[in-house]
Amino acid sequence: MKRILFATAIAIATVCSIQAAPLPATIKIGSAESLTGDNASYGVSIRKGIELGIEEVNASKLLGSSLLSLAIYDDKADKQEGISVFNKLINDDKVSAIIGPTLSSTGFAAIPVAQKAGVPVIGTSLTAVGITAMGDYVFRDCLPQAVFVPAALAPVKAKFAPKKAAMLFESTNEYSKSEADVFKAALAKAGIELVASESYSKGDSDFRTQLSKLAAKKPDIYVFCSLIGEAIPVLQQAREIGVTQPIVGGNGFNNPNVIKNGKEAAEGLVVGAAWSLASAVPKSKSFVEAFKKKNGSDPDQFAAQGYSAVLIVAQALKDGGSADRAALRDALAKVHNVDTPLGLFSFDANRDPVCPPIALTIKDGRYQLFQ
């Protein structure tokens, strides 16, 4: 009995001591983004999202009297610079977690440094296969294309109950080819029969032959996987040969230029997305408003994912009650339904994101939620 009492006392003391050690006054979050060069537009967007997130977390007193502070460096979209910046964040700035880098290629070189040092990393734009397979300290909040692109199919199926589908894709591009494969699997899963599939090569400008072959099979819906270069002529020529059935586009069709240059031909097109300005998620609406107020422009998907990463880290800091890297990793793995602009957010067992993708349609010259 005495022993049990003793053990209980120790247990209580231990719990107390954990609670008694509060979060430090300043918790450093690191980030490596491509702020200069060809990919600067992504990196700068992400940084704006992260900065807004940190301001809001600090203002909300979510972490009590503890404040988040950001150490951010330009990784120049270069592997060696990425490695150098990661080392600096880990050894000099002694950050609790790192958000970034911007590009998957940089990530494959730099993230192993953090994994080895035991520092949690949250990728906000690292959609490549294998990112989270690098180790148990690697997380991401960006849905891969394989998840959000075919997300457009479910609502289309619900609305139009299609039985037959036809597909056109670019065969000379890895991205379009893999997107086509993703759609094929999603169609099969949705019980929609793929009755015809045609392809073209990069640089082609006339798609009427392929489109006519597809039309001859009388499909109920069309699926197009093109990059932005061919997306618009494909769409226009499809309308020309008389396609009126719903068209589901790949990620190349989620681009303002499709509306700008495609005009009426673009109306009614459906695409899947990880996030959109049109999102109906409440947290997204407040985020868009705050972002506009701070930066004077609309946020994009990258800003939303950067902002969300901060909210997720903050939640994990609060849940775990510790800024220690290993404790933060464990807390991150357990976060559940964090309220973010991406919807209610959790990580799956592979530390990949679980959040609802959205379907958009072009209506009145604007991307709107597909309903």
Add this chain to the structure above:
Amino acid sequence: MKKSYASWIVAALIVAVDAFLCVKNPQDLDRLLINAILALSAFATLHARLLSLASAGFAAIGAYASAILAIKLGLPIWLSIPAAVLACGIVALIIGLPVLKLNDVYLAICTLGFGEIVRVSIILLPSLTGGSTGANLSTGFAYEAMKQTRTWELALALLALCYLFWATSRSKTGRALRAIRENPDAAATMGINVVVYKNGAFLASALIAGLAGAFYAHSVGSLDAGDFKFSRAVDILSYAVLGGSGAWFGPILGAGLLTALPILLRDGLRFLKDFSQLPNIVNGLALMLAIIFMPGGLAALFARRSSRASEARGEASTPGDGIEDAEEERVSGPMLAVEGLSRSFGGVAALCDVSFAIERGQVIGLIGPNGAGKTTLINTVSGIFPPSSGKIKWEGREIQGRAAHRIASGGIARSYQNIQLFGEMSVLENIVVGHHSRIHTSLAGSWLRLRSEKREERAARAEAMALIERLGLGDLADQEASKLSYGDQRRVEIARALALRPRLLLLDEPAAGMNEIETAALGDFILELKERGYTILVVEHHMDLIMKICDEIVVLNFGSKIAQGAPEEVSRNEAVLEAYLGRE
């Protein structure tokens, strides 16, 4: 003295900054070492006067080849890296021959195209390279299997390369490359096979770039084609340009500076978070200023230590004046016979059906008004360009159209009307270049620092020094050739031609720029050479000199021979007087 002081401070500063950064962040050391190796690759071509941007392309081949061999075939990296380097060498040999015919900016554009082809090929072979996704975990190149090099291995490789560059720079090969860098045409007429050396330099550059690329793959642990894009090629070139293409250690310092500067700026200017482009602008500005104010690069801060005249004097073990008596004739008949020689440039006939012969031991004067075709004749005989038609028979064998270096080593030396010395090399070194084809130690021998090389070099320097003293240039032996007076430069040119030990000497206006006393001394010297068995063809406008030294005179006008004969004979020739004085 002051100069070398400043240079050591600069070098020490760069080393100290790099050491500081690498201690703070050891993985930056890998990057520094790889960049230094890449800088050496750019140096190898730039030093041979090749403006090549191919290093990034070869680094890409090296990186992917080693990665694929190590991952897909499971080779250990001590096998995959040499194999990758070898692959780069084969590619360099194949593309080198056609590409290296181009010069300057044309070569730059062409090698840039090569880099693009490599980059796009990598993207278009996804099953092998991972395509546009890159060679990483997602395409089967696992990080742990890829990342295999240790920093000390890279350091060891750089040290080994430094040794090879150092040993090469002191060898016959190094001297030939410096000569080519200064003046490829003059180098060729000193018996240097410029094409072979340029291809060799390109090959070396490719091998080194391939090594750097393979190290990059196994140091970073993943790859994609973007790692070797245009901007990387420019970075590599700027290491060598900032460092200086004159000495091998310059580019290493250049790489050290250009690797450290962005890191310092990144950390130093981080408070300027809204101006993330600023470090790049400062970096670019620093590069601009450095190149404007140090056109020779960092290496130019260091005084180049070439072999001193005093040492060469001390080494003189063979008595003599450095001028060897000309060798005995090998075949009967005239030594040089020009038969129906013509050369036209576009529609202009610079030489028209010129024939004459030179017997052994003769001094022949070649005169004519400006534009008569005298220099064209010398250029044709010495192989600078081939004749349009006609024959040149050298000791009975036809040599028209032969490469300049072969004609030179065959026994015909020349001087130039417009002085073509190796301006940045010392007078002594200029002359030693003339010994090129007589120094037999191979490059490998130089790397092994064989005794035979030391012996040959010492003999060459001693002989060159004796020649310099004979021509009264002894005090100037250590001077840079370009710093000499015009008349002295002429004499150095003649000495350099004599260093080839030619049997026929072509002198193109040797007295131009000399005063009367110097001209008279030159005349005596030419007669002395004649006595020692040299055969000489001399182009001159100083008629006194021509009359004094020549056995026979050939007169050209508008590309055609209008007279030939003994000096007195020619001076009375009506056609000659007409050509010179415009008489009716």
